[in-house]
Amino acid sequence: MTDYSRLSRLDLNLLVALDALLTERSVTRAADRLHLSQPALSASLARLRAHFNDPILARRGNAYELTPFALRLSEQTGPALEGARRVFETQASWSPADSTREFSIYGSDYGAVTVGRVVTRLAAERAPGVRFRFMLHSPSVVDDAATRLRSADAMLIPHGPMADLPFVDLWRDDWVALVSDDNAVGATLTMADLAALPFVMTYQTRSAFTSAGRQIQQLGIEPRVEVVVESFLALPAFVAGTDRVALIQRALLPRVDREGVRALPLPFDATPISNALWWHPIHERDPEHAWMRDLFVEAGTLVAAEALTA
Incomplete structure (x- = not known):
């Protein structure tokens, strides 16, 4: 069973002070942000140091830096504060x-x-x-x-x-190909075209990729990637006036600038999105x-x- 006795003795206002100190890295700026006096925030910092047994802020020359422990703590403080805010903003009846x-x-x-x-x-x-x-x-x-x-x-x-x-x-949704209006592939795209044309990819790492891009590889074609841009909306700008090809979702076609580009069906049955x-x-x-x-x-x-x- 979880032991809440230690938590019950803490002032949760310290979480607000901790978040400000970790963000601002300065007692003065953190106090200004919270509209508190510097002595009041310094007192909160002293309590935090005692609780964590860590300085939190350490002087380096004329400035303060977060300690290695405080850097790790900063990854948790924001989500914890947001979670607490959500708890107290929840309403029993809501319209x-x-x-x-x-x-x-x-x-x-x-x-x-x-x-x-x-x-x-x-x-x-x-x-x-x-x-x-x-x-x-x-x-x-x-x-x-x-x-x-x-x-x-x-x-x-x-x-x-x-x-x-x-x-x-x-x-x-499903996938279509984007090519330039003047691309020599004409009105029909083939697997040979996909093997020959350079690609604009939206994601291209081991853990981030599109399903259609991965499927092309599984069909035995290693795309020749010329550009990687992590934005689907930007794809037409990198295709127009070039011999490149890109993969885009059909539902996005009405939302992108299609000047100078055209959409073609893929030459294989792409797995739906x-x-x-x-x-x-x-x-x-x-x-x-x-x-x-x-x-x-x-x-x-x-x-x-x-x-x-x-």
Whole structure:
């Protein structure tokens, strides 16, 4: 059984002071940020030093630096403070029309401008005080999703990289190829073309890749990667006027600048993209979070319908 006796003796205001000190790395700046006097914050720092048995801030010449222990601590303090804030902002009864909650969502620009765009439109009609913060994920964020989603509300990402977390399916999408209007491949793309043409890839590491890009490799073609850009929206700019080819989701076609480029079907049956919304189990019974999840499901249906006309 967890022993809470030590925690019960702590003043949780120290967490606020600790976060400010770790962020500002200065008692003066941290006190200004919290609108406290320097002696008051110095007293909090003394209590933190006693609790952790570590200086937290160590003088180096005319400045202060975080100790190695404090650097490790800084990775945990922000999520812990955010979690505490969420606990005390939770309401027993909640109405979307009266809410002022901000939902934070990790994902790619693909997720933000497709389903994210529709979600914000629906929310503006039903809950005008609700805000959304869309944050670009990275391979490190995805790898550490179980921790990151303790302090964020959800992650927009297709099935594949994620596991062992609650999710809801949103919509299925497929891949098409982008080539320049003047590319010599004509109206039909072949496997030989994919082997010969240089690629623009969106992700190209051992742990970060697109399903279609990986499938090309599994079919025996090693793409000749000329450009890597971690943005789906930027792909047309790196294809237009070149002999390059890129892989892009069909639902994104209405959202990108297609001047100078054209979309072609792939010469193989690409595995469909099964887009989903993922979250941490701590949000499971939060009525506000459940409302947000339902909104994404509704928006996914609308995005799927829109993609059919692209």
